[in-house]
Amino acid sequence: MKVTLKDVANAAGLSVASVSRILTNRGRYSEVTAKRVRELAQEMGYYKNQNAADLSSKRSRVVGVVVPLIHTNFADEIIKGLYETTISSGYELLITYLDEDEDHQYQVFQTLLSRQVGAVFMLSLDIPSWMIDKLLEEQISVISLTALLSEQISAVTSNEFEMMNSIVDYLIDMGHKNIALVGDTKLTTNISSTRRTNFIKSMTDHNLAYENIFLYGNDHSYETGYTSVTTGYDINQLPFTAAIATADMVGQGLINAMSDHGKTVPEDLSIVTIDGLQQTEIARPKLTTVKQDFPEIGRIAMQLFLDSDSEKTEPQIIYIPTELIQRDSVLNLNSTK
């Protein structure tokens, strides 16, 4: 049988109350007995039942994390960030995965609630809105790490418009005019439609017309990048000179499609990706990218929660800086003239 508080108390000749106080460093007690009790607990192999503790104290040091089951590896980076500040604060992470199945989604939601999480970090790009509503109803703070969901919801994320704008700016600077957005450009999810809109706005802000704007794809996959220039457009006469990939893998798909068809990057097509994870350094040519600081997003988000935990605070939006890293996948059209 498991060793319980009571067992330790008996062995120590103390009451459970005292032992509890000692083991949680709460309340008053003498250091002498405390030392003895701690050693005893150790010897006896006592491990607190956190479920019972949470139940009794009516609070919980668990926060939920909702991750899309099919995720680009940015999720791992964010989790690393969350983990870092979580582990040093004594909180626990309850990581759950979200797939397309509605029953499963509900099950995940139930798990989150039934484990009394104090907050939920959303890494999913595509969260059912009912889940967010219900979470909010239950007074659980929701923090989005990938997009601005609404004004009631805190978010820690990159500044989408700034990212997109800096790319468009850079590309135009390099003499490009006809530019494609490749990857997830659909209108049905928050983040993809945001990017699509931002892209178009940024282009028109730069006095480019709709005929200079190209959109392709419904997801952030390698395949979408690949097929965009093979089945999507005629690779031998692409109507654009540069492509913005909504994820690194899309950019890699673009590169491979080009090289598999005897074309080269950046001579035949310039590419800038969004995310800036390892793949951009591995790719040949190395990919020019806007790098998001995912671990920092995780760290700051967790910190935000910890700070606001004490008092009820208003939803906040925090932007984590991004960086345009120039590598070898963009051709300067000005200098080739």
Place this chain on the structure above:
Amino acid sequence: MKVTLKDVANAAGLSVASVSRILTNRGRYSEVTAKRVRELAQEMGYYKNQNAADLSSKRSRVVGVVVPLIHTNFADEIIKGLYETTISSGYELLITYLDEDEDHQYQVFQTLLSRQVGAVFMLSLDIPSWMIDKLLEEQISVISLTALLSEQISAVTSNEFEMMNSIVDYLIDMGHKNIALVGDTKLTTNISSTRRTNFIKSMTDHNLAYENIFLYGNDHSYETGYTSVTTGYDINQLPFTAAIATADMVGQGLINAMSDHGKTVPEDLSIVTIDGLQQTEIARPKLTTVKQDFPEIGRIAMQLFLDSDSEKTEPQIIYIPTELIQRDSVLNLNSTK
């Protein structure tokens, strides 16, 4: 305040006992009232406090997963597999990360115990043995998904020797004789020393001598692959014609190092990787690989636990088949003669 069982019972004019029975579908009750209660619970926004339930029933449907913080993406694949069979069985996954810090490791261990997990799945390549010992002491079943830890511990994994042997076999078949194992070849962790040993054994089994055997690197990283032929050996006169990469990324590093120095794969170096994840299809040339079925490892492992949960069973070792996939990174030396 949160809605509790009692609230629902009061509202329904029933006892908590009855409501509990209804909501857990256990014991006898009339369908008529049951329906009413279920609707009521729904309306009132009742969600069971699983902590309390677990405490009361003295069992727990939680299993722990220990993942290395720095992981190659195979961990994600395994988790997907675990998730699949976990979610349909009503169990929950408690995913924890393990880094190098000893204090953190102990904290993770405490979390696992204090949350009453019934089993722990180890995805880590480098697990502190004290953790395993203590887990076993506490009657928690440990299941390794990456290596054979010991006879007392169940494992669901690929057959390491078979994998290595099939590669060596294939390479020799292709006329190679001087072969390097690149990646994690150190002696200090279970899996890497196993591979090292298997590699050497397989080579000598094929009548090759120590002078035909080369070893390089201490981790499964891209960088290790890259530096192996740049700083490790003289890229202009490599003493081996083929390299076995202990992970896909190591192979990619090898490819890049070669091509960055004007060499080509497989003409100047043949490569076979272990793992067979997406990167092997993305690489150019596409990488020949021994593919491990990670999702299946996860699924079977979880199933193994579920099956054995009822009765105490002996530790089992289950091998999940692997597959040698021939692509474009190995040169047939016989035909070039």
Place this chain on the structure above:
DNA sequence: TTGAAAGCGATACCAG
């Protein structure tokens, strides 16, 4: 500084 006792929310046994 220490102890007694009342919960926390749910389960399960035992009556009714």
Place this chain on the structure above:
DNA sequence: CTGGTATCGCTTTCAA
């Protein structure tokens, strides 16, 4: 079929 109640392991007043 339904209700009362002890219990799970721990925290937390309130007294002593």
